[in-house]
Amino acid sequence: MSQTQKIMEVSGDTAIEIRKMNKWYGQFHVLRDIDLTVMRGERIVICGPSGSGKSTMIRCINRLEEHQSGDIIVDGTELTNDLKNIDKVRSEVGMVFQHFNLFPHLTILENCTLAPIWVRKIPKKQAEETAMHFLTKVKIPDQAHKYPGQLSGGQQQRVAIARSLCMRPRIMLFDEPTSALDPEMIKEVLDTMIELAEEGMTMLCVTHEMGFAQAVANRVVFMDQGQIVEQNAPKEFFSNPQSERTKLFLSQILGH
Amino acid sequence: MAFATSRAEASKGGFRLSMLIYDTRFRAITLQVVALILFLLFIGWLTDNVIRNLDAKGKDINFGFLWVRAGYDIEQTLIPYTNDDNHGRAVIIGLLNTLVVAFFGCILATVVGVIVGVLRLSNNWLISRLMTIYVEIFRNVPLLLWILLVFVVISETMPAPADFKITPAILESRAALAGLEAQAGGNGLWMRIATLKLGSLPFILWLLAFIGITVAAWQFASARFQGAKAALIAAIPALIWVIMALTVFSPSLSGGPAADAQLAEIGATEPAASKFFFDSIAVTNRGTNIPAPLLDRPLGGTEFAGVPVNFSVLAVIAVLIVSLLANRAVVKRAKSIQESTGNRPTTWYISLVILFLPLILLLLALGLHWEVPGFPVNDQGVSTGFNLRGGIQVMHSFTALLIALALYTSAFIAEIVRAGIQAIPRGQSEAAAALGLRPGRTMRLVVLPQALRVIIPPLISQYLNLTKNTSLGIAVSYLDLRGTLGGITLNQTGRELEAMLLMMLIYLTISLIISMGMNAFNAAVKLKER
Numbered sequence: 001m002s003q004t005q006k007i008m009e010v011s012g013d014t015a016i017e018i019r020k021m022n023k024w025y026g027q028f029h030v031l032r033d034i035d036l037t038v039m040r041g042e043r044i045v046i047c048g049p050s051g052s053g054k055s056t057m058i059r060c061i062n063r064l065e066e067h068q069s070g071d072i073i074v075d076g077t078e079l080t081n082d083l084k085n086i087d088k089v090r091s092e093v094g095m096v097f098q099h100f101n102l103f104p105h106l107t108i109l110e111n112c113t114l115a116p117i118w119v120r121k122i123p124k125k126q127a128e129e130t131a132m133h134f135l136t137k138v139k140i141p142d143q144a145h146k147y148p149g150q151l152s153g154g155q156q157q158r159v160a161i162a163r164s165l166c167m168r169p170r171i172m173l174f175d176e177p178t179s180a181l182d183p184e185m186i187k188e189v190l191d192t193m194i195e196l197a198e199e200g201m202t203m204l205c206v207t208h209e210m211g212f213a214q215a216v217a218n219r220v221v222f223m224d225q226g227q228i229v230e231q232n233a234p235k236e237f238f239s240n241p242q243s244e245r246t247k248l249f250l251s252q253i254l255g256h
Numbered sequence: 257m258a259f260a261t262s263r264a265e266a267s268k269g270g271f272r273l274s275m276l277i278y279d280t281r282f283r284a285i286t287l288q289v290v291a292l293i294l295f296l297l298f299i300g301w302l303t304d305n306v307i308r309n310l311d312a313k314g315k316d317i318n319f320g321f322l323w324v325r326a327g328y329d330i331e332q333t334l335i336p337y338t339n340d341d342n343h344g345r346a347v348i349i350g351l352l353n354t355l356v357v358a359f360f361g362c363i364l365a366t367v368v369g370v371i372v373g374v375l376r377l378s379n380n381w382l383i384s385r386l387m388t389i390y391v392e393i394f395r396n397v398p399l400l401l402w403i404l405l406v407f408v409v410i411s412e413t414m415p416a417p418a419d420f421k422i423t424p425a426i427l428e429s430r431a432a433l434a435g436l437e438a439q440a441g442g443n444g445l446w447m448r449i450a451t452l453k454l455g456s457l458p459f460i461l462w463l464l465a466f467i468g469i470t471v472a473a474w475q476f477a478s479a480r481f482q483g484a485k486a487a488l489i490a491a492i493p494a495l496i497w498v499i500m501a502l503t504v505f506s507p508s509l510s511g512g513p514a515a516d517a518q519l520a521e522i523g524a525t526e527p528a529a530s531k532f533f534f535d536s537i538a539v540t541n542r543g544t545n546i547p548a549p550l551l552d553r554p555l556g557g558t559e560f561a562g563v564p565v566n567f568s569v570l571a572v573i574a575v576l577i578v579s580l581l582a583n584r585a586v587v588k589r590a591k592s593i594q595e596s597t598g599n600r601p602t603t604w605y606i607s608l609v610i611l612f613l614p615l616i617l618l619l620l621a622l623g624l625h626w627e628v629p630g631f632p633v634n635d636q637g638v639s640t641g642f643n644l645r646g647g648i649q650v651m652h653s654f655t656a657l658l659i660a661l662a663l664y665t666s667a668f669i670a671e672i673v674r675a676g677i678q679a680i681p682r683g684q685s686e687a688a689a690a691l692g693l694r695p696g697r698t699m700r701l702v703v704l705p706q707a708l709r710v711i712i713p714p715l716i717s718q719y720l721n722l723t724k725n726t727s728l729g730i731a732v733s734y735l736d737l738r739g740t741l742g743g744i745t746l747n748q749t750g751r752e753l754e755a756m757l758l759m760m761l762i763y764l765t766i767s768l769i770i771s772m773g774m775n776a777f778n779a780a781v782k783l784k785e786r
Contacts, residue, residue, distance in 0.1 A: 101684060
């Protein structure tokens with residue numbers, strides 16, 4: 001598999017660096033001393049039981065959630081209270097949500113051009129061309145003038161991916177992108193994500209799709225109770241888990 | 257599919273009478289026909305009953321009373337009216353009084369309601385709780401009580417007109433104070449700074465506000481700008497606050513050249529009551545006196561079917577319409593520039609000029625000035641007469657009705673606005689934020705277009721409620737449609753049936769017009785999903 005060989009190439013520079021990051025919801029300590037470095041072109045799958053803080057962690061990377069201590073540096077920009085830094089990071093980082101979060105009052109095309117027009121200040125025509133390019137890539141160019149409510153779940157999630165790509169992000173975050181989908185739609189979304197990975201996009205993906213992790217990820221990160229318990233290459237991670245907690249988790253999700 | 261099958265079966269069996277009840281195709285029609293017959297019978301019985309009873313009393317149905325002399329006065333009229341005019345004109349005066357309260361009431365209720373509704377969602381604990389209290393207080397007390405309460409409060413607590421007068425005693429006190437000030441070397445800037453009452457409550461409040469404003473300004477500026485620029489921008493509000501202390505707030509913050517004991521000896525240097533808003537609006541226990549616009553060079557006017565038509569007002573309206581159209585063209589051009597180059601040109605100052613400059617020029621050409629209400633002053637500067645002269649006197653019944661209706665309805669509108677915004681899932685604004693849209697843009701481009709869909713239908717109901725609730729004006733003797741047609745005219749002419757029918761018809765028409773307008777607006781903004 002020469003494709004797989006290409007995937008495994010990771011360049012030397014850092015895309016995301018998280019150091020000693022902590023987060024609390026009131027008294028509840030959600031994230032404890034998170035340390036994670038992501039290299040450019042790396043694809044990381046984050047898994048763990050529900051409530052372990054996986055989603056919260058990746059939502060901290062584009063500041064949808066605020067962290068209370070520690071550093072997060074994305075593409076050389078440190079996330080602080082500075083709005084300009086937040087804007088800069090958000091325009092570099094795309095995100096795909098579990099429930100798609102398409103804008104129901106706009107057509108598919110308008111969904112894809114809204115941010116390029118208002119944030120990147122791209123001429124409408126050019127933004128539409130870019131949008132059609134990415135809609136073709138996710139294989140739904142013919143739906144461009146429909147509204148999100150008219151599309152199936154899988155199609156909506158692919159639109160959501162195209163919408164993020166239209167901002168030309170250097171990093172993509174996926175927050176359980178297939179959890180709200182029917183089994184046959186999961187495949188079409190995963191195929192799109194695999195294609196993206198093959199092009200060398202830096203990806204962080206919270207998912208329970210272990211097949212995807214094995215096929216695409218450079219590294220699997222296992223989280224529990226707000227901590228990173230274990231991280232390893234997928235082969236090692238699945239065949240030789242180190243901690244008891246990981247073994248239990250894997251036996252539960254791979255057991256049936 | 258089901259229809260085709262039943263059709264086939266029916267044709268198989270032919271038509272039987274029992275199918276009128278048991279066959280789904282005929283059942284609906286049968287029920288409707290029965291309902292229609294019952295309804296017509298009921299209407300027929302009512303009409304028959306009315307005609308018989310009127311007959312027994314020797315009455316007929318006749319709207320001729322509308323052309324009979326009315327003979328009663330109406331305190332507040334938008335178009336000329338005397339008690340020599342007929343009942344028809346009195347009805348129109350009442351209708352206009354209803355409409356003017358409804359119009360301003362709807363605007364005021366919407367403005368207050370939207371602000372309260374949005375603030376109730378604020379992250380600030382104190383603000384959101386205060387807004388909750390506001391909503392609960394206003395919507396849980398009957399509207400009639402609010403109208404009476406506001407009326408009683410403004411007519412009982414406001415000063416009498418005489419309190420606005422400048423008396424000879426006041427003039428003497430002023431002369432004495434001026435003498436003292438001259439002795440101490442005037443009440444200039446240095447004097448104000450030197451006599452700042454540092455320990456007094458007003459000064460402490462001012463200082464706390466100063467600290468709050470400066471900290472907030474610094475947080476705002478340092479998040480957006482850096483270094484000297486941030487400091488400069490943060491300093492602007494603080495500077496304004498200091499200037500305010502030495503000018504507007506000076507009387508309460510600085511002692512001035514005279515000591516408190518001396519001031520007490522001199523006596524009052526101002527009348528007991530003063531006018532609001534740059535000395536132009538006087539609220540007395542008799543009514544509210546507001547400035548009246550006067551024109552030096554009016555365009556004249558004519559009368560059309562008994563209604564005066566003022567050409568100056570028409571000119572103002574025409575200029576406003578042209579300005580609005582011109583502004584729309586500017587916005588459209590900005591949009592097309594954005595579509596072709598990506599950069600939206602800044603248009604707010606062009607809009608400002610287009611919207612206001614022609615109007616200001618027209619008003620200057622017409623020679624607009626304001627006749628401010630006040631007492632005539634004799635050559636010594638002492639007020640003469642018993643009441644304020646000039647300007648427009650607004651009845652307290654109008655003010656009370658307007659304020660109570662607007663505040664009461666705003667509580668409901670606030671809840672509607674809050675519900676509309678909360679109906680939009682958090683995911684929508686999160687997705688917009690993840691795409692890099694700032695909160696203001698997110699609100700305008702993503703949240704509001706969806707929220708309006710939820711907000712508008714119940715908002716129509718609130719506008720209709722407010723309009724119909726104006727009829728409660730009877731409690732404070734506000735002569736609206738209910739007060740003229742349904743009140744004095746009805747009592748004088750004894751034409752209850754005609755007056756009530758006419759009144760119902762007019763309220764129905766107003767409601768339908770509001771409903772139609774708002775529905776058209778709703779259709780324009782509603783979510784096109786499929």
